[in-house]
Amino acid sequence: MNGLYDVAAIGNAIVDVIAPAGEEFLVAEGLAKGAMTLIDEQRAADLYDRMAPGIEASGGSAGNTVAGVASLGGRSAYIGKVADDAMGGIFTHDIRAIGAHFTTPPLASGPATARCLINVTPDGQRTMSTYLGACVELTAADVEPEIIESAKIVYLEGYLFDPEEARRAFAKAAGLARGAGRKIALSLSDAFVVERHRHALLAFIDTQVDILFANESEMAALFETANWAAAAREIRGRVDIAAITRSEAGSLVLTPETEHIINAAPGAKVVDTTGAGDQYAAGFLYGLANGRPLDVCGKLGSLAAAEVIGHYGPRPETSLAELARAGGLEAA
Amino acid sequence: MNGLYDVAAIGNAIVDVIAPAGEEFLVAEGLAKGAMTLIDEQRAADLYDRMAPGIEASGGSAGNTVAGVASLGGRSAYIGKVADDAMGGIFTHDIRAIGAHFTTPPLASGPATARCLINVTPDGQRTMSTYLGACVELTAADVEPEIIESAKIVYLEGYLFDPEEARRAFAKAAGLARGAGRKIALSLSDAFVVERHRHALLAFIDTQVDILFANESEMAALFETANWAAAAREIRGRVDIAAITRSEAGSLVLTPETEHIINAAPGAKVVDTTGAGDQYAAGFLYGLANGRPLDVCGKLGSLAAAEVIGHYGPRPETSLAELARAGGLEAA
Numbered sequence: 305m306n307g308l309y310d311v312a313a314i315g316n317a318i319v320d321v322i323a324p325a326g327e328e329f330l331v332a333e334g335l336a337k338g339a340m341t342l343i344d345e346q347r348a349a350d351l352y353d354r355m356a357p358g359i360e361a362s363g364g365s366a367g368n369t370v371a372g373v374a375s376l377g378g379r380s381a382y383i384g385k386v387a388d389d390a391m392g393g394i395f396t397h398d399i400r401a402i403g404a405h406f407t408t409p410p411l412a413s414g415p416a417t418a419r420c421l422i423n424v425t426p427d428g429q430r431t432m433s434t435y436l437g438a439c440v441e442l443t444a445a446d447v448e449p450e451i452i453e454s455a456k457i458v459y460l461e462g463y464l465f466d467p468e469e470a471r472r473a474f475a476k477a478a479g480l481a482r483g484a485g486r487k488i489a490l491s492l493s494d495a496f497v498v499e500r501h502r503h504a505l506l507a508f509i510d511t512q513v514d515i516l517f518a519n520e521s522e523m524a525a526l527f528e529t530a531n532w533a534a535a536a537r538e539i540r541g542r543v544d545i546a547a548i549t550r551s552e553a554g555s556l557v558l559t560p561e562t563e564h565i566i567n568a569a570p571g572a573k574v575v576d577t578t579g580a581g582d583q584y585a586a587g588f589l590y591g592l593a594n595g596r597p598l599d600v601c602g603k604l605g606s607l608a609a610a611e612v613i614g615h616y617g618p619r620p621e622t623s624l625a626e627l628a629r630a631g632g633l634e635a636a
Numbered sequence: 637m638n639g640l641y642d643v644a645a646i647g648n649a650i651v652d653v654i655a656p657a658g659e660e661f662l663v664a665e666g667l668a669k670g671a672m673t674l675i676d677e678q679r680a681a682d683l684y685d686r687m688a689p690g691i692e693a694s695g696g697s698a699g700n701t702v703a704g705v706a707s708l709g710g711r712s713a714y715i716g717k718v719a720d721d722a723m724g725g726i727f728t729h730d731i732r733a734i735g736a737h738f739t740t741p742p743l744a745s746g747p748a749t750a751r752c753l754i755n756v757t758p759d760g761q762r763t764m765s766t767y768l769g770a771c772v773e774l775t776a777a778d779v780e781p782e783i784i785e786s787a788k789i790v791y792l793e794g795y796l797f798d799p800e801e802a803r804r805a806f807a808k809a810a811g812l813a814r815g816a817g818r819k820i821a822l823s824l825s826d827a828f829v830v831e832r833h834r835h836a837l838l839a840f841i842d843t844q845v846d847i848l849f850a851n852e853s854e855m856a857a858l859f860e861t862a863n864w865a866a867a868a869r870e871i872r873g874r875v876d877i878a879a880i881t882r883s884e885a886g887s888l889v890l891t892p893e894t895e896h897i898i899n900a901a902p903g904a905k906v907v908d909t910t911g912a913g914d915q916y917a918a919g920f921l922y923g924l925a926n927g928r929p930l931d932v933c934g935k936l937g938s939l940a941a942a943e944v945i946g947h948y949g950p951r952p953e954t955s956l957a958e959l960a961r962a963g964g965l966e967a968a
Contacts, residue, residue, distance in 0.1 A: 323733075324953070357703070357730035359949055360692035371689070390722040398689035401655075416722075615947065617691055621656070 307486070309405070310378040310593035312455030314447065314477055315366025316439040316463050316470070317384030317408075318418040319391040322430075322578060322616050323358030325423035330431055335423065340432040340494045342466060343421075348435035351421055360391075361617040362398035363420055365461040365493060368579045368618045372586025372608050374402040375624040378593065381405035381451045383473075385442035391417035392438070398619075408446050411438045428574035428613065440467040444476040452477050453484040456593040457515070459585070462493030462522075465501040478512045487592075489515035491585055492522035499525050515545045515592070517585050523548055545592075547602065549584050549609075551577075557602045566602035569610035569631075579618030583608035587624070604633055639818070641737070642710040642925035643918075644787030646779065646809055647698025648771040648795050648802070649716030649740075650750040651723040654762075654910060654948050655690030657755035662763055667755065672764040672826045674798060675753075680767035683753055692723075693949040694730035695752055697793040697825060700911045700950045704918025704940050706734040707956040710925065713737035713783045715805075717774035723749035724770070730951075740778050743770045760906035760945065772799040776808040784809050785816040788925040789847070791917070794825030794854075797833040810844045819924075821847035823917055824854035831857050847877045847924070849917050855880055877924075879934065881916050881941075883909075889934045898934035901942035901963075911950030915940035919956070936965055 330337050333351060343351065362371075364384060373380040382399055386392030388410040395417060399406045415437040423431045442464075452458055458481040464470040481488050490513045492498050498505060506526065509516060516539065520532035527535040532548070539546045541560050548556045557564040587608035591601030607627055611620050628634050662669050665683060675683065694703075696716060705712040714731055718724030720742040727749060731738045747769040755763045774796075784790055790813040796802040813820050822845045824830050830837060838858065841848060848871065852864035859867040864880070871878045873892050880888045889896040919936030928936070939959055943952050960966050 352729060355729075355733065357694065357733045357951065360726060362689065394692060397684060397687075401687065401689045616949075616953070619689065621948070 307456035308379065308454035309381045309451070309456065311370065311373045311457050311459050311589050312381040312383070312451050313366035313370045313459040314383045314464060314473060315364050315461040316418055316436060316467070317367060317386045317395050318364035318420045318434065318439065319395055320361050320363035320420045320422050320578065320618055321352065321358050322361065322422045322424060322576065323356040325356060325425055327425055329423060330425065335431045335433065337425070337431050338429050339496050340434055340463070341496070343433045343435055345435055348419060348421060348433070351433055355421060355423065359616055360394070361619065362395045363618045365463055365491060365582050366459060367399055368582035369459060369586045369589070370399065370404045371402050371619040372583045372624060373590050374404050375620040376587065376590040376604070376608070376628060377625040378590045381455060383408050383446055383448070383451065385411055385438045385446065387411045387415065387417045387438040389417055391419065405451065407448070411441050414438065414441060422578055424576045424578065428577050430576060430578040436467055440469060442467065442470045442473050444472045447473050447476045447480070449480050452480040452486070455486060457487045457489050457589055459489045459589060461491050462497050462505065465497060465504060482512065487514045488512050489517065489589060491581070492516070492518040492526065495521040495525040498522050502526065510542055513543050516543045517547050517549070517581070519549045519581060545598070547588055547605065549581055554606060555584065555602055557598050559598070562598070564599045564602055566599065566606055569606040574613050576616045577613050579612045580609045582618065583612045583620065600633060604628060607631055607633060639788035640711065640786035641713045641783070641788065643702065643705045643789050643791050643921050644713040644715070644783050645698035645702045645791040646715045646796060646805060647696050647793040648750055648768060648799070649699060649718045649727050650696040650752045650766065650771065651727055652693050652695035652752045652754050652910065652950055653684065653690050654693065654754045654756060654908065655688040657688060657757055659757055661755060662757065667763045667765065669757070669763050670761050671828050672766055673828070675765045675767055677767055680751060680753060680765070683765055687753060687755065691948055692726070693951065694727045695950045697795055697823060697914050698791060699731055700914035701791060701918045701921070702731065702736045703734050703951040704915045704956060705922050706736050707952040708919065708922040708936070708940070708960060709957040710922045713787060715740050715778055715780070715783065717743055717770045717778065719743045719747065719749045719770040721749055723751065737783065739780070743773050746770065746773060754910055756908045756910065756948070760909050762908060762910040768799055772801060774799065774802045774805050776804045779805050779808045779812070781812050784812040785818070787818060789819045789821050789921055791821045791921060793823050794829050794837065797829060797836060814844065819846045820844050821849065821921060823913065824848070824850040824858065827853040827857040830854050834858065842874055845875050848875045849879050849881070849913070851881045851913060877930070879920055879937065881913055886938060887916065887934055889930050891930070894930070896931045896934055898931065898938055901938040906945050908948045909945050911944045912941045914950065915944045915952065932965060936960060939963055939965060
């Protein structure tokens with residue numbers, strides 16, 4: 305594949321607020337463990353008031369993936385909407401500082417930059433409450449054709465199905481990518497997102513998606529079954545490649561003809577699972593854009609995910625390129 | 637000692653921006669490794685532009701110490717000035733969320749909340765560039781007598797000698813503490829701070845300070861000698877207790893009559909030394925306020941410092957009270 309960028313991604317541009325929490329806090333706040341819930345500004349302020357002290361870090365699913373691709377040495381671009389405020393400045397700095405192209409104009413007035421309040425329980429699981437803020441103002445006009453058309457793979461996060469305007473941006477990006485003969489990858493993002501938008505997501509997958517990322521519960525939600533393995537059979541033939549992540553059980557990479565079982569990377573102590581799926585996608589897409597075989601793509605995904613769960617924060621703290629070299633997975 | 641608070645602290649209320657950096661970055665930017673340099677708003681913006689992606693976390697030397705005291709189960713209060721902006725909101729949330737009393741009114745208009753740009757080299761050393769912003773508006777009026785008078789120990793950071801107004805707050809707090817028969821502790825903060833304010837600091841130490849925290853280079857700067865051990869002899873008799881921190885060599889606790897050599901706590905991998913001195917002070921002051929012998933105070937300091945150097949960020953991520961219990965150092 306040729307292209308100026310290995311991956312161009314569109315996503316909700318979000319700053320994470322990450323704090324430890326007990327299981328009883330999730331119960332008291334009525335939070336669905338491990339899921340992402342949308343909240344309004346008032347609820348965000350109230351919930352933040354009661355959360356433990358935390359750290360702030362640039363996040364957003366596709367933004368995290370772009371950062372991972374860059375950390376592996378890949379070229380990446382990002383499209384997403386921040387406000388012209390302190391948090392927007394942090395998001396912009398971080399994604400540009402890692403070397404990604406990011407030129408979406410910030411929102412001059414209106415809602416603040418999106419925040420995701422992430423409560424991390426002692427088992428490392430993260431429970432997310434997102435105030436979308438400026439994200440809901442991402443429009444099709446923000447999708448720059450020259451970025452989409454010059455990327456080997458265009459990556460879209462399922463979370464974009466929540467803000468209505470962003471779905472039009474989604475459609476435009478897919479059309480441009482298709483028109484330029486580019487590959488389209490989609491992450492299902494969250495089982496609740498799948499439940500909210502199942503019909504639209506399935507139609508989009510069937511008509512536009514080449515590469516699908518999902519975990520077991522998202523696959524089960526997509527095909528309305530409790531059996532993720534049955535859901536996995538359903539997806540074969542609908543997309544060229546499906547990569548199904550299974551936490552500590554690793555991942556399963558399916559094509560219509562082949563099946564690769566990938567182990568999770570060993571050794572990492574689980575501190576905070578925030579960003580694990582995003583980094584898996586980063587490793588996988590970097591491998592794919594650089595012509596590596598599917599099993600190596602999966603292993604690069606495992607390696608990137610293992611790095612990010614070992615510390616607080618959704619993006620790599622150490623060079624994934626160096627980790628890949630140390631693990632014998634450097635790009636050919 | 638009796639008091640509503642174990643420790644009441646006054647300091648520059650700062651949000652840290654912490655990012656990895658190579659040694660060559662420090663050279664290119666003309667940054668003095670391991671030191672704290674004051675910068676203006678424009679320089680802060682320029683330097684941030686060139687820094688790597690990072691995380692944001694509440695900081696400020698005395699704020700970190702207060703957070704450490706709270707993590708050990710102690711009662712603490714904080715006085716410091718933030719602006720009424722997003723970063724000020726983060727600082728306020730974090731210090732209250734850990735259980736510290738903090739009621740200093742934020743600055744309604746004027747400079748933004750202070751930021752400290754921290755570049756962490758691969759050896760874990762941190763190099764700090766601080767834009768003081770709203771901190772310079774901390775005034776004597778912000779020093780609430782009922783807080784100072786009800787704390788067993790009043791803790792002041794040497795950094796407060798930089799903003800002129802804050803020095804008056806410093807003097808008021810010392811006077812109130814002395815009047816109420818409270819102990820006064822001072823941290824020298826930074827060798828450059830000592831060089832900028834040597835005369836004033838020495839006069840303050842001789843007349844007001846009971847407990848002094850310093851590292852080797854700050855001690856050397858205070859007494860204008862290259863020999864920190866000679867400087868240590870100089871300090872005996874000037875204060876009741878001097879705790880001199882020596883990085884991996886541990887610390888030395890001196891009184892006019894006694895000397896305790898304290899080892900560094902073993903085991904911690906050094907990721908980021910930001911906050912190490914602040915947490916040493918937290919452990920030491922918590923011990924002192926709760927009647928522990930001086931060697932145990934030093935060990936509590938070592939334990940708290942070891943926790944914070946094992947991760948990015950200047951405040952404890954795990955309960956220091958639990959670590960102290962596990963290490964046989966729980967309060968009597």
